[in-house]
Amino acid sequence: MTYQALYRQWRPQTFAELVGQEHVTKTLQNALRQGKLAHAYLFCGSRGTGKTSAAKILAKAVNCEQGESVEPCNQCAACQGIQAGRVMDVLEIDAASTRGIDEIRDLREKARYAPVEVRKKVYIIDEVHMLTAEAFNALLKTLEEPPNQVLFILATTEPHKLPATITSRCQRLDFRLIDFDVIKKRLAEVIAAVGRACEEDALNLIAEEAAGSLRDALSLLEQVLAYAQGTVSSEDVLAVLGTVGRDVFYELTAAILNRDLAKALLLLQDVAVSGKDFQHFTQQAILYFRDLMVVLACGERAERLGIAADWAPKLYQQAQALGLGEIGRILSILHELLSEIRWSNRPRLLWELAVFKIFAFEDLAEPPTYTQTAATTEIVPEKQVDVPQAPEVAVPQQITAREQLVRQWPRILDEVKKESIKCHALLLSGELGNFDGKNLEICFEGQFHYDMMEGEQNKKYLENVLERIFGKKIRVCCSLGSKPEKVKNVEQENNPEELIQTALEIFRGQLIDESEKE
Amino acid sequence: MLWKTIYGRKELVRTLQEAIHADKVAHAYLFYGPEGIGKKTIAQVFATALNCLDGQKGCGVCLSCRRAAAQIHPDIHYIEPDGKTIKIDQVRRLKKYAYLKPRESRYQIFILQQADTLTTEAANSLLKVLEEPPVGSIFLLLAENLSALLPTIRSRCQEFAVSRLDRESMAEFLRAQGRMTGEQIAEIMVWAEGIPGKALELTDSQARQQLYQEAVAYLKALAAGKGVSSLAAKLAETEDLTAVLDAMILALRDLLILPAAGKHPEVLAGKGSLLCGQLTEKWHRSACLAAIPVLLKLQRDLQSPINVRLALENAFWDLKEVYNRANSCGNSL
Numbered sequence: 001m002t003y004q005a006l007y008r009q010w011r012p013q014t015f016a017e018l019v020g021q022e023h024v025t026k027t028l029q030n031a032l033r034q035g036k037l038a039h040a041y042l043f044c045g046s047r048g049t050g051k052t053s054a055a056k057i058l059a060k061a062v063n064c065e066q067g068e069s070v071e072p073c074n075q076c077a078a079c080q081g082i083q084a085g086r087v088m089d090v091l092e093i094d095a096a097s098t099r100g101i102d103e104i105r106d107l108r109e110k111a112r113y114a115p116v117e118v119r120k121k122v123y124i125i126d127e128v129h130m131l132t133a134e135a136f137n138a139l140l141k142t143l144e145e146p147p148n149q150v151l152f153i154l155a156t157t158e159p160h161k162l163p164a165t166i167t168s169r170c171q172r173l174d175f176r177l178i179d180f181d182v183i184k185k186r187l188a189e190v191i192a193a194v195g196r197a198c199e200e201d202a203l204n205l206i207a208e209e210a211a212g213s214l215r216d217a218l219s220l221l222e223q224v225l226a227y228a229q230g231t232v233s234s235e236d237v238l239a240v241l242g243t244v245g246r247d248v249f250y251e252l253t254a255a256i257l258n259r260d261l262a263k264a265l266l267l268l269q270d271v272a273v274s275g276k277d278f279q280h281f282t283q284q285a286i287l288y289f290r291d292l293m294v295v296l297a298c299g300e301r302a303e304r305l306g307i308a309a310d311w312a313p314k315l316y317q318q319a320q321a322l323g324l325g326e327i328g329r330i331l332s333i334l335h336e337l338l339s340e341i342r343w344s345n346r347p348r349l350l351w352e353l354a355v356f357k358i359f360a361f362e363d364l365a366e367p368p369t370y371t372q373t374a375a376t377t378e379i380v381p382e383k384q385v386d387v388p389q390a391p392e393v394a395v396p397q398q399i400t401a402r403e404q405l406v407r408q409w410p411r412i413l414d415e416v417k418k419e420s421i422k423c424h425a426l427l428l429s430g431e432l433g434n435f436d437g438k439n440l441e442i443c444f445e446g447q448f449h450y451d452m453m454e455g456e457q458n459k460k461y462l463e464n465v466l467e468r469i470f471g472k473k474i475r476v477c478c479s480l481g482s483k484p485e486k487v488k489n490v491e492q493e494n495n496p497e498e499l500i501q502t503a504l505e506i507f508r509g510q511l512i513d514e515s516e517k518e
Numbered sequence: 519m520l521w522k523t524i525y526g527r528k529e530l531v532r533t534l535q536e537a538i539h540a541d542k543v544a545h546a547y548l549f550y551g552p553e554g555i556g557k558k559t560i561a562q563v564f565a566t567a568l569n570c571l572d573g574q575k576g577c578g579v580c581l582s583c584r585r586a587a588a589q590i591h592p593d594i595h596y597i598e599p600d601g602k603t604i605k606i607d608q609v610r611r612l613k614k615y616a617y618l619k620p621r622e623s624r625y626q627i628f629i630l631q632q633a634d635t636l637t638t639e640a641a642n643s644l645l646k647v648l649e650e651p652p653v654g655s656i657f658l659l660l661a662e663n664l665s666a667l668l669p670t671i672r673s674r675c676q677e678f679a680v681s682r683l684d685r686e687s688m689a690e691f692l693r694a695q696g697r698m699t700g701e702q703i704a705e706i707m708v709w710a711e712g713i714p715g716k717a718l719e720l721t722d723s724q725a726r727q728q729l730y731q732e733a734v735a736y737l738k739a740l741a742a743g744k745g746v747s748s749l750a751a752k753l754a755e756t757e758d759l760t761a762v763l764d765a766m767i768l769a770l771r772d773l774l775i776l777p778a779a780g781k782h783p784e785v786l787a788g789k790g791s792l793l794c795g796q797l798t799e800k801w802h803r804s805a806c807l808a809a810i811p812v813l814l815k816l817q818r819d820l821q822s823p824i825n826v827r828l829a830l831e832n833a834f835w836d837l838k839e840v841y842n843r844a845n846s847c848g849n850s851l
Contacts (some may be wrong), residue, residue, distance in 0.1 A: 003541055003542045003543060003544075004545075005544050005545055005546075008650060047669055047670045047673045048673050052649075092646075094643065094645070094646035094647075096639070096642030096643040096644075096645055096646070097606075097609075097610060097613065097643035097646070099639070099643075126645075126646060127642050127645055127646070129642075130639065130642045130643070157670055213673055215673050215674070216673045219673060219674070219675070219676060219677075222544065222676065223533075223544075223676045223677070223678075226533050226536055226537050226540075226542065226676075227529065227532075227533045227536075239529065242679035242681075261775070265775055272682060272712070273681075273682050273683075273684055273685075273712050274681055274682070274684070276679070276681075277550070277664060277679055279664065279665055342663075342665045343663070343665075343818075344814070345552060345553065345662065345663070346767075346814065349767065349771060349810070349814075350814075352771060352774070352775065353774075353807065353810055353811070356774060356775075356807060357807070360804075360807070407804055410804070410808070410843050410844070498743055501745065502745070505745045505746075505747050505748065506747070
């Protein structure tokens with residue numbers, strides 16, 4: 001007998017072993033007991049929750065030689081035959097491979113014949129969501145009124161892909177994600193059975209990573225067992241998962257707080273060099289900042305929301321230094337990053353960009369020093385700003401609030417555009433006036449634009465965006481008349497020669513001198 | 519010993535060897551990592567070792583090993599994307615083999631290259647056989663992009679990240695290629711980012727610097743407001759278009775982190791700050807920040823069948839706009 005993967009060795013053989021799905025087993029067992037089994041069942045649920053296992057157990061239970069009972073005996077010829085896939089009346093069909101109408105026609109034809117070896121003919125149609133539309137329709141009549149001795153069990157991870165006509169003909173049983181504790185208990189059983197030892201922390205990590213799928217948990221455990229020598233420790237699990245410990249994020253946040261860009265980039269370099277999966281890394285980062293948020297919001301009660309006690313004080317310190325607004329901003333950057341990283345083959349570059357975005361904002365506010373406890377960071381009025389120790393970071397030594405605003409201005413415009421195109425257009429015709437960190441002045445040349453912008457609604461859009469980006473309320477006021485030092489428009493900047501050059505290129509024309517013609 | 523040909527990744531190698539040694543080989547493995555990282559090498563060595571006649575050591579001299587090396591082993595099957603994806607018919611064919619006994623060896627091994635290109639249908643039809651394969655069949659899946667794989671596939675495999683090489687292993691690897699000075703090795707390592715396949719492409723250092731210079735030239739030209747269309751046309755005719763675009767992205771990235779990298783030049787791709795120093799005056803940081811996504815999108819677009827020149831032109835206009843916008847902000851100060 002060759003070696004079998006753990007999840008195959010530990011496939012449940014009775015309803016009692018099918019952990020975490022009591023609502024399903026109870027339904028099925030009651031139906032068995034009362035002899036009121038439906039003719040078609042639909043098992044749906046996420047991967048690794050026991051659909052296929054339940055289908056096999058049910059097939060055994062109805063066909064067990066000990067008589068139809070609430071548990072298969074697993075001893076008789078029928079049970080063992082079904083177990084090994086030898087019984088020709090129990091058909092396990094892979095709908096993903098045999099998905100055409102011809103296969104279903106064939107099935108329909110054969111379903112009419114009485115079973116040969118056992119009492120009931122059982123069709124287990126796995127991955128049923130992959131059947132073609134024609135195949136589904138061809139199945140409808142048989143599924144509605146199957147011959148007497150036939151039991152259909154459909155199993156799928158994606159029930160929403162089934163036509164409603166199929167679902168309505170089946171008794172649908174939803175398999176839940178398996179509880180953390182249940183998975184942990186099962187893992188402990190397996191470990192004891194294979195004669196290995198495992199740290200509690202390591203078990204927790206595996207169970208957490210499995211996210212409700214027992215097969216994932218067992219696959220992972222197997223991998224960890226192969227990797228670890230002797231007792232399995234949490235480091236082993238982390239190494240197998242290719243994830244990083246929390247301290248990396250702690251250091252990253254520290255780098256953000258100290259505005260040490262080089263440090264942050266080097267951290268990313270380390271992650272890249274050690275070959276971690278950046279997508280996973282991003283997810284973890286999101287979780288970390290979520291923890292920061294939770295700690296800040298809940299204070300002492302954070303432990304109840306799943307924050308480890310020994311980390312809470314450290315997290316609290318960082319969270320306070322960052323402030324809620326900043327944490328929220330970082331989280332939204334990371335979320336954006338996560339969706340981009342999924343399809344990119346340059347995860348590291350994307351991460352670097354994201355880190356840069358995170359830092360760019362920092363320039364605005366006075367960077368909170370690490371020990372600072374003020375919960376909110378203040379935008380410092382002009383002239384007083386003085387950037388404290390930012391080693392090697394290319395932050396100009398004097399940054400006024402206005403410079404910061406100007407730097408963020410394109411982004412602000414983009415955001416405004418999303419809210420209201422009208423407002424965006426208005427802003428384009430205006431110019432930035434004074435900005436002291438709390439009040440922003442916008443100058444307009446024309447009366448019309450001024451009036452429109454003064455209208456509450458448009459101002460509100462801008463204020464909303466400003467609040468989102470800077471994490472604090474900024475009042476907008478408008479003024480009429482042009483400013484002496486005005487922002488030059490891009491078009492005006494181009495000198496006429498260049499304009500002509502560009503026009504020539506676009507229209508593929510040539511220069512004709514008017515004066516010569518005359 | 520074939521295992522010696524795998525540089526670095528001691529843990530991964532040890533785990534696989536241990537599995538063979540303890541006779542606990544799982545039925546499905548998934549190796550993932552970026553292109554050129556060495557997934558196929560690992561899969562090949564593993565497959566060879568599994569079928570090695572000399573106590574599964576992967577001796578490299580027995581008949582089985584030599585056949586495997588020549589890729590004519592009857593029990594080691596390679597499945598590659600047919601066109602852009604792995605189709606359901608290929609999987610059906612594979613399954614036909616999988617349910618047969620291995621011809622002559624202990625294991626029958628299927629190496630699915632670029633398993634992330636499996637179509638939805640193909641991936642689904644693989645599920646059943648991947649869950650409970652017949653005795654003696656082993657699947658090795660190689661993938662670049664994990665998220666393109668169905669979660670149901672992933673949960674049936676043992677997943678292994680094929681990591682980037684650390685400095686020592688990379689240096690060792692490059693030394694083993696021969697004819698390289700220490701300085702060259704150091705330079706290549708920065709560009710290759712721990713990916714051996716990339717390092718091999720980069721061994722020509724002159725070409726590399728030339729690429730970088732070319733990229734810088736394009737960026738300068740854009741900043742100087744030269745004709746966008748003619749620039750795009752010129753670039754469209756370049757042979758190694760992707761490489762130039764790569765270099766442009768790298769240059770912009772360098773610009774971005776240049777000030778921060780003062781003490782750690784190893785994070786920079788361009789050799790020293792000399793090259794991108796020419797650009798710092800012109801390309802504002804906010805411009806770089808906005809320009810990189812434009813180029814990334816361009817690279818993505820270029821993977822689909824479109825008019826290269828149009829795409830380039832479009833992207834260059836975008837770049838120019840980005841540049842102008844950033845600079846008009848700068849001027850207003």
